[in-house]
Amino acid sequence: xxxxxxxxxxxxxxxxxxxxxxxxxxxxxxxxxxxxxxxxxxxxxxxxxxxxxxxxxxxxxxxxxxxxxxxxxxxxxxxxxxxxxxxxxxxxxxxxxxxxxxxxxxxxxxxxxxxxxxxxxxxxxxxxxxxxxxxxxxxxxxxxxxxxxxxxxxxxxxxxxxxxxxxxxxxxxxxxxxxxxxxxx
Numbered sequence: 001x002x003x004x005x006x007x008x009x010x011x012x013x014x015x016x017x018x019x020x021x022x023x024x025x026x027x028x029x030x031x032x033x034x035x036x037x038x039x040x041x042x043x044x045x046x047x048x049x050x051x052x053x054x055x056x057x058x059x060x061x062x063x064x065x066x067x068x069x070x071x072x073x074x075x076x077x078x079x080x081x082x083x084x085x086x087x088x089x090x091x092x093x094x095x096x097x098x099x100x101x102x103x104x105x106x107x108x109x110x111x112x113x114x115x116x117x118x119x120x121x122x123x124x125x126x127x128x129x130x131x132x133x134x135x136x137x138x139x140x141x142x143x144x145x146x147x148x149x150x151x152x153x154x155x156x157x158x159x160x161x162x163x164x165x166x167x168x169x170x171x172x173x174x175x176x177x178x179x180x181x182x183x184x185x
Contacts, residue, residue: 004113004131004160007171012109012135013100014144015152020046021104026097027069032059033101034068034091042149044092049147051095053140055106059094063087108144109135109154117157125164126172132157 023043025034033056035044050056065086066072071079087094100106114134121127133156145151161172 001113001116001131003162003169003171004129007174008113008158008160010111010113010133010158012107012111012154013105014108014141014154016046016104016106017149017151020148025068025091026102027094029069029073030063030066031097032063032069032094033097034087034094037090037092040092042147046144046148047093047095049144050101050106053138053144055140055144056095056098056101059096063094064091106144107138108141108151109137111135111154113158127162127169128159129162130157130159 020043023036023040024047025036026032027034033047035047047056051058065088067084068087068090071084098106111133114132116129116131118130119127120130133154135154135156137153141151162169163172
């Protein structure tokens with residue numbers, strides 16, 4: 001258990017419902033997530049709840065008067081400046097886009113390895129260990145779910161591989177690479 005706790009970074013992320021993710025527009029170049037003005041009331045409430053929970057923060061007003069990424073990427077020959085418009089005409093809100101939020105994931109729990117459930121020996125030098133994770137949900141999660149709908153929560157169990165290195169068992173991700181002479185045989 002000590003090897004798991006010290007060598008594995010536990011992920012306590014939830015995932016937003018697909019109906020929310022399908023409504024928002026990602027601004028890839030400027031790393032923003034925007035909510036359309038029309039037909040996205042639930043998505044707007046959800047993003048407002050994420051802002052209130054400090055998962056993300058609103059983009060500044062100057063960002064909202066800029067061109068959307070897809071418009072800015074077009075050449076002026078294809079779309080003259082006089083035909084371009086600010087994000088405020090299309091979007092009611094834009095927020096910062098942390099890396100995980102791009103995939104609809106956000107931190108919603110503190111997770112830690114709790115207890116070993118099962119050890120499966122694959123051979124004399126490899127084993128899989130299934131373990132339970134203790135999840136402490138963040139107090140902001142109920143408000144996020146009230147606005148967004150039911151989110152996918154982090155799993156309560158996980159599995160990790162172990163490798164025998166000498167007389168010790170170590171996490172497979174931390175095991176020393178086989179020597180060149182051993183792999184040439």
